[in-house]
Amino acid sequence: MSTNLLRERIVLASEKSYPFHILATKYTYEGNPYKDSSRALTLVLTHSLGVHMEIWEVAVAHLFALSTSANSQVEIRAMFSIEDPNHGRSAVVNAEEIAKRPLNDWTREYARAIERFLVAANSTNKNLVGISHSVGAPALFIAAESVPVIHFKAMITFEPGMTSKDRYGLIDHPASKHKPPFAFPGVITALSRDHHAVCGLQSSRRADLKQRNQELKDFMSDEKAGRTPASVSYIEGAPASHMVIRYKPEKATELIYSLLVEADPTSRL
Known part of the structure; x- marks a missing residue:
């Protein structure tokens, strides 16, 4: 099935309790039969340092194509790519506030942005699957642990920004x-x-x-x-540059799809 990708740009305005605008893109496609399904998955995407939320766009289109192919076992309601407040277009709209905070912990700020967005979008308990790259992984982990109402049924991380204490x-x-x-x-x-x-x-x-x-x-x-992932995979042919999402988006997407197919509701990915 050919899918016509639909994009909805979302901006949550800053508030007294949170000084940054939060930008995200909601992805779906024309005629999506699962757009109102409570059973279908909602994917939450977070990016690495130095890029922006659109880094996932090729992978998004490919994943929708796989999920709508004949005999697909994956139903996707929507995908949300959430931007770090000091990256991409977010860095432009937040420039004044960013300048006031030169020593900010931006990983935790990214986590707060994720928290606030999911709560505001009423997407805290809609079969969430987190998909992250590099520093987007700890930001997603922190968000999931900080707000009990945000429940991820699974997490898939690419080259997560991890280190030993x-x-x-x-x-x-x-x-x-x-x-x-x-x-x-x-x-x-x-x-x-x-x-x-x-x-x-x-x-x-x-x-x-x-x-x-x-x-x-x-x-x-x-x-x-304390690290017990359900599986660890390696994408063959990916350059040693920490940017597998950019250089091998189709292979990364095929791996995501296979994990979604194999996972049961209690799996850790």
Whole structure:
């Protein structure tokens, strides 16, 4: 079945209790028979650092195509791609408020945006499945844990922004040693930008990608650290660039679809 993708741009205005506008896009398609179904899935999409909510658009279109194919076992009511308040178009409309908060914890701010959007959209208990990439994963996790009425039946994460509690990668900013009022109470990465670039080039050229992928799987499924995913998968042919959603959207979507098909209502994805 050919699907004509429909987009609805949604803006929740800022309030006294929350200073940022929240932007999102609702995706569905013409003639969607599940648009009012309480049984069909509602997918909630969150993005990584440095991109925007439209990063999911190719995957959205492909997933709707798969879900409407002959003998499909997946029913989708709608998909919501929610934007981090300091990314994409959101960064433009929130520029004045962002400038007032240079040291904000934007992962938690993203989580608050997710919370507020789902409550306002009356979508807190409509067979929610969270689908996230990188830092969008902890933002989604925090949102789910912070508001009891938001219930996700499953979570699918791509390259989640996870680290162990004893892994430190930050040091005090050099300006922190300056005398007031010129001191800057911030931090920088312990690894310099130049060395980071070199490591990235070396990483992309290494032949032992299979070994590194196994190390990542082991880290993500470390039960001693409280990580117990139902499964960990690797998309073959994806570049070592942390942007599988951009470079392999069709394969990522096919993986999402297969997980939705295989999952029962109590599964953890």
